[in-house]
Amino acid sequence: MKTKVFIVDDHSMVIEGIKSMLQNEPHIEWTGHADNAESCLSFLQLHVPHVILMDINLPDKSGLDLCKEVILKYPTIKIIGLSSFNQLSFISKMLENGASGYLLKNASKPEILLAIETVMTRKKYLSLEASEMMKKKDVEDAPTLTRREIEVLQLISEGYTNSEMSEKLFVSVTTIDTHRKHLLSKFNAKNTAALIHLATQMKFI
Amino acid sequence: MKTKVFIVDDHSMVIEGIKSMLQNEPHIEWTGHADNAESCLSFLQLHVPHVILMDINLPDKSGLDLCKEVILKYPTIKIIGLSSFNQLSFISKMLENGASGYLLKNASKPEILLAIETVMTRKKYLSLEASEMMKKKDVEDAPTLTRREIEVLQLISEGYTNSEMSEKLFVSVTTIDTHRKHLLSKFNAKNTAALIHLATQMKFI
DNA sequence: TAAAAAATCCCCTAAAAAGAGGAGTAGAAA
DNA sequence: TTTCTACTCCTCTTTTTAGGGGATTTTTTA
Numbered sequence: 001m002k003t004k005v006f007i008v009d010d011h012s013m014v015i016e017g018i019k020s021m022l023q024n025e026p027h028i029e030w031t032g033h034a035d036n037a038e039s040c041l042s043f044l045q046l047h048v049p050h051v052i053l054m055d056i057n058l059p060d061k062s063g064l065d066l067c068k069e070v071i072l073k074y075p076t077i078k079i080i081g082l083s084s085f086n087q088l089s090f091i092s093k094m095l096e097n098g099a100s101g102y103l104l105k106n107a108s109k110p111e112i113l114l115a116i117e118t119v120m121t122r123k124k125y126l127s128l129e130a131s132e133m134m135k136k137k138d139v140e141d142a143p144t145l146t147r148r149e150i151e152v153l154q155l156i157s158e159g160y161t162n163s164e165m166s167e168k169l170f171v172s173v174t175t176i177d178t179h180r181k182h183l184l185s186k187f188n189a190k191n192t193a194a195l196i197h198l199a200t201q202m203k204f205i
Numbered sequence: 206m207k208t209k210v211f212i213v214d215d216h217s218m219v220i221e222g223i224k225s226m227l228q229n230e231p232h233i234e235w236t237g238h239a240d241n242a243e244s245c246l247s248f249l250q251l252h253v254p255h256v257i258l259m260d261i262n263l264p265d266k267s268g269l270d271l272c273k274e275v276i277l278k279y280p281t282i283k284i285i286g287l288s289s290f291n292q293l294s295f296i297s298k299m300l301e302n303g304a305s306g307y308l309l310k311n312a313s314k315p316e317i318l319l320a321i322e323t324v325m326t327r328k329k330y331l332s333l334e335a336s337e338m339m340k341k342k343d344v345e346d347a348p349t350l351t352r353r354e355i356e357v358l359q360l361i362s363e364g365y366t367n368s369e370m371s372e373k374l375f376v377s378v379t380t381i382d383t384h385r386k387h388l389l390s391k392f393n394a395k396n397t398a399a400l401i402h403l404a405t406q407m408k409f410i
Numbered sequence: 411t412a413a414a415a416a417a418t419c420c421c422c423t424a425a426a427a428a429g430a431g432g433a434g435t436a437g438a439a440a
Numbered sequence: 441t442t443t444c445t446a447c448t449c450c451t452c453t454t455t456t457t458a459g460g461g462g463a464t465t466t467t468t469t470a
Contacts, residue, residue: 108322113315118333128328131336146446159399161426175448181428191456192398192427194364200405351416366456380418386458396426397457 002029003120004047008040008066009033009055009082014105018053021109028116037061041069048074051116053103056083056090064090064097071098078119088133091126101125142202143186150204152179157196157205207234208325209252213245213271214238214260214287219310223258226314233321242266246274253279256321258308261288261295269295269302276303283324296335306330347407348391355409357384362401362410 005028009015015033022028031049034040037060040052052070056063067079080101081094091102100119103112104127111127118125126134145153155165162180166173180192189195199205210233214220220238227233236254239245242265245257257275261268272284285306286299296307305324308317309332316332323330331339350358360370367385371378385397394400404410 108319110315110318110322114313114319117313117315123333125333128323128330148447156398157402159395161396163426171447172449174450177427178448184428190364190428191366193361193401196398196401197362197405197410200402205402353417368456376417377419379420382457383418389458395458 002027003051003116004029004031004049005051005053005116006031006040006043006049007033007053008035008037008058008063009053010035010057010059011055014055014082018112021112025113028113035059037063037066040066044070044074044077048077050076051078051080051119053080053082053112054099056081056085056094064093067094067099068097080115080119080125091130091133095124102130103127104129142204145183145186145204149179149183149186152176153183153195153199154205156180156183156192157200207232208256208321209234209236209254210256210258210321211236211245211248211254212238212258212287213240213242213263213268214258215240215262215264216260219260219287223317226317230318233318240264242271245271249275249279249282253282255281256283256285256324258285258287258317259304261286261290261299269298272299272304273302285320285324285330296331296338300329307335308332309334347409350388350391350409354384354388354391357381358388358400358404359410361385361388361397362405 005022007015007018012035015035019030019033022030031047032043034043037058040054054063054067054070058066063081063083067081070077070079078100079098080103081091081099082103082105083090084105094102101115101124103115103125107115107127115125115127151169152165155168160168162173162176165176169176183189183199184191184195187195187198189198196205210227212220212223217240220240224235224238227235236252237248239248242263245259259268259272259275263271268286268288272286275282275284283305284303285308286295286304287308287310288295289310299307306320306329308320308330312320312332320330320332356374357370360373365373367378367381370381374381388394388404389396389400392400392403394403401410
């Protein structure tokens with residue numbers, strides 16, 4: 001079965017570029033294109049593709065809103081967000097709004113084909129660059145920890161209590177307590193639970 | 206410039222399959238194949254390809270060792286590990302030994318092309334399945350949580366105390382306490398810190 | 411519809427963590 | 441040489457969590 005692909009983008013260059021890449025692919029059927037949200041929606045009333053490659057910046061409506069709308073009306077359609085920018089906020093919003101994938105506009109032919117193939121099997125596809133972005137997320141505002149703090153943090157996450165740590169590290173319980181307080185304030189965490197959650201997400205542990 | 210690709214695998218079916226997929230690709234030059242480590246190494250003395258697709262299980266030597274050896278002698282060569290198994294230990298060892306990528310033998314044509322393209326630009330490529338594996342790790346022994354438990358778990362990780370949660374969820378503090386106890390026992394965690402650490406790693410939160 | 415699972419509520423005690431202070435020492439960097 | 445940072449140690453009080461029970465009422469689901 002051929003995968004029916006549709007594209008919405010207001011730059012004809014992008015449309016032509018991708019079209020020429022996909023045109024001769026045996027497993028792809030090019031169903032058409034639209035250069036704005038309005039005409040995309042009217043096309044969908046006549047014909048429902050499997051996959052829509054959707055620009056995030058459209059003239060009449062943001063791709064984010066269009067994405068939400070399309071998914072609501074046609075839940076089977078897989079949407080792959082297209083953008084020139086590798087901005088985290090775009091990527092995550094697009095996925096929140098129901099998109100199955102995200103590609104940069106300079107994506108290569110094999111990458112586009114892989115993305116289409118991947119979303120068709122009910123999986124998500126993020127471009128390498130995009131998934132890198134998703135990974136780092138909060139690494140920006142990660143605090144700077146001292147050697148001892150990292151050590152204590154690690155032990156806390158393993159379930160050690162203060163007194164157990166003090167024995168393990170040959171220091172007083174109050175010392176451990178101090179490190180712990182410093183960790184809480186550096187991470188701006190209300191308590192241990194929040195601390196460990198943040199620290200784990202930020203890959204400290 | 207064409208990318209010179211070489212393959213080492215003792216199954217001729219795999220070689221033929223991949224060869225037929227890559228043969229007519231304009232950017233790929235098929236330089237040949239070997240069915241064991243020995244003949245691979247002697248081929249490399251005559252001709253250095255850009256990319257080697259390397260099986261992990263070879264008759265005379267493990268792909269892991271061959272990988273290390275090739276990288277040592279020819280540091281410019283990019284190696285993509287091939288395996289039928291999606292085993293975490295293989296994947297990580299292959300990468301430790303200098304490989305630039307990892308593909309399952311049932312990889313599709315676009316995925317192979319993308320992998321080659323990706324490693325050629327000095328980046329790493331892991332198959333979707335492989336990178337999923339790298340992510341989830343311990344998901345196997347993840348406990349089954351109830352709706353309420355997940356809800357409470359989430360709030361704990363955000364730093365809520367029992368009394369705060371009881372207000373938020375309109376239940377008694379003792380109820381929250383019970384959910385908490387169940388969480389600790391389900392995760393086999395000694396305390397909240399260990400609980401949140403495990404739950405975060407297992408992507409519950 | 412009956413049994414199982416989930417969610418709710420309660421008791422008690424002990425242990426651990428949080429919050430608020432202050433303070434001395436060794437070593438590195440300015 | 442001074443200043444800064446990391447590491448260490450302390451007291452005291454309050455809050456929160458853990459560990460041990462037990463019990464009732466809704467929902468699921470077989």
